Amino acid sequence: MSNEQRFDGDGFDWLIGRRIVKVEDAVAPADTYREIGGEVMSNHLSMYRITSIYSGGSVGVYWRSRKVEVRVYDAFEDHDYSIYLTLNVKQLTRIAKDIARAGELAWVDIKPKEAQSDAADWYSYYDKEFTNEGCFNLPIRRMVDVTTATTAELNKHVxxxxxxxxxxxxxxxxxxxxxxQDYLADYYKRLTELNRIES
Structure with a gap:
């Protein structure tokens, strides 16, 4: 793969599934851009990143072997710990796909599996470094099929x-x-509801 490659429309569909075994096969070390929405995929401090730009800032999905992080830039005031983030449905759907994709690259053998305990639930986590909780309550149920949704549906705010x-x-x-695994269970359940994959 070349150091820079442009992707059509929705982009990165080639990453879905188990076709890519190693991260090195998935992205080149240099920045790789896709054309719509200002997203960038790059190698950053030995973690790979997909960034989705929205009107108030950006959401970065970072991954490396056995680790995925979600970071939100330019949304928090200096000392705020929690806020309500507003995205349109198309942006939400793209970020949901990016998280799923990152998970499948970080753990090549991962399978969707509903959480059996609160510790495995993906709605909140305890950060050992900062000894406090964080959350990114992405409402997956609001995802749409971007290929069939109307412009009005795609532009609805969430x-x-x-x-x-x-x-x-x-x-x-x-x-x-x-x-x-819990996130992927919810994600693929929603894709099944949207008739994007067979159950």
């Missing part, structure tokens, strides 16, 4: 709670494998 564990970080969520 507001949801995000919290960072400290004013010193942009990190709102960090997935372990069990949390990612």
């Amino acid at each position: 507001e949801f709670l995000i919290e960072r564990p400290s004013a010193e970080t942009f990190r709102c969520f960090q997935f372990n494998k069990a949390m990612m």
Whole structure:
């Protein structure tokens, strides 16, 4: 793969599934851009990143082997720990896909599995570094099929709670494998409801 490659429309569909075994096969070390919405995928401090730009800032999905983080930039005031983030449905759907994709690259053998305990639930996590909780309560149920949705449906606004564990970080969520399995269970359940995959 070349160091810079442009992708059509929705982009990154080639990452879905188990076709890519190693991260090195998925992205080049240099920045790789997709054309719509200002997203960028790059290698950043030995973690790979997909960033989705929205009107008030950006959401970065970072991954490396056995680790996925969600960071939100330019949304928090200096000392705020929690805010309601507003995205349109198309942006929400893209970020949901990016998190799922990152999880499948971080754990190549991962399978969707509903949480059996609160510790494996993906709605909140305890950050050991900052000894506090964070959350990125992405409302997956609001995802749409971007290929069939109307412009009005895609532009509907969705507001949801995000919290960072400290004013010193942009990190709102960090997935372990069990949390990612729970996330993927919810994500693929929604895709099935949208008739995007067979059950």
